[in-house]
Amino acid sequence: MLLESQIAARAKEIHTDGYPMSIGEVLSLYKDGDIDVHPEFQRIFRWNESQKSSLIESILLGIPIPPIFVSQRADGIWDIIDGVQRLSTIFEFVGVYRDHEDRLISPLVLSSTEYLPALEGYSWEVDSGSGKVFTNAMRRDVKRAKLEFRIIRKESDENAKYDLFQRLNSGAQLSPQEARNCLLVMLNSGMYSKVAELSESVHFKETIPLSDQKESQAYRQELVLRFFCQAAFSGSYTELSVEYGQYLTRWMRDAASAYGTDLSPIRVDLFSRTFKLLNEVLGEDAFRRFNGTKNLGPFSIACFEFVTSGVSANIDFWEGHADRLAVRVQSVWSAPEFRENSGTGVSPRRRVPRLVLNSRQYFSTVG
Structure with a gap:
């Protein structure tokens, strides 16, 4: 049948993998240059401090976070297709995020959230004078938390990641x-x-x-x-x-x-x-x-x-x-x-x- 042949043909053009990865592992990939979060996106996507703090709250409480979609380039580097703000928020909070001019961004200081109002003023490890810094145990818990990744492998059709981006973001603001x-x-x-x-x-x-x-x-x-x-x-x-x-x-x-x-x-x-x-x-x-x-x-x-x-x-x-x-x-x-x-x-x-x-x-x- 025509429909079945079309499905079979298109399915062969897109090769995906999916697996969880700890935030600690993701941080290592970012520091090594193995993940491209496209910092230019920060001019486009606009998360406020409340949204960023809510993401860290979700990680601390074990609330499921939507999968992050990436495309594996020919050089092995992962291009982030969907999840730029989630990852850049984590990198910013930890204090390793760099902007489009490769300048290190000041670490994120959290604000009060719905379930954790005491998060107000907390930072990863740099004390801003408030004394509110994550403990070693809290940092380990964050780094051990898992993120779900969906990966389009490099042998996929060249246009797959762009088509996927458009589909994933068709309902975005x-x-x-x-x-x-x-x-x-x-x-x-x-x-x-x-x-x-x-x-x-x-x-x-x-x-x-x-x-x-x-x-x-x-x-x-x-x-x-x-x-x-x-x-x-x-x-x-x-x-x-x-x-x-x-x-x-x-x-x-x-x-x-x-x-x-x-x-x-x-x-x-x-x-x-x-x-x-x-x-x-x-x-x-x-x-x-x-x-x-x-x-x-x-x-x-x-x-x-x-x-x-x-x-x-x-x-x-x-x-x-x-x-x-x-x-x-x-x-x-x-x-x-x-x-x-x-x-x-x-x-x-x-x-x-x-x-x-x-x-x-x-x-x-x-x-």
């Missing part, structure tokens, strides 16, 4: 871009760092005023990816075969494989030139609706897609006609090429290809 950021860290940390750097560039930020909520959801980094994805688009006017968010994630995975080579679609110079020009000409009005007299309203993603695609595709031309760019951008809001392919009734999977392709022609002249 992550924005779509925060989930992409985690994937990108595992795929190519260099590309992640560059995207994060570009998202904080002055000209880019000044053209895109965002709400605090959007800022907290890594939306700027999504816009950076969208810019490069649009610039690299080579499809037709036909709507995308999948939802745009899925399309962007797939594109990012391919881009991560090419990053650092001559085929990389991450063209930093193009990004910098485009937003420098738009900022100098329009500033924060670059992607806000123009009513014929003035700009008003919030940032428009459809305008962003249309304007950045068209200007970047014709950047040499517009750098020589900067004095006329503001008028051209403002005219977008009355142009049928834009109006007929944007708005609430047009889905992103249909909107994006049409806007990107139309804009390249629309911005090829001064009008």
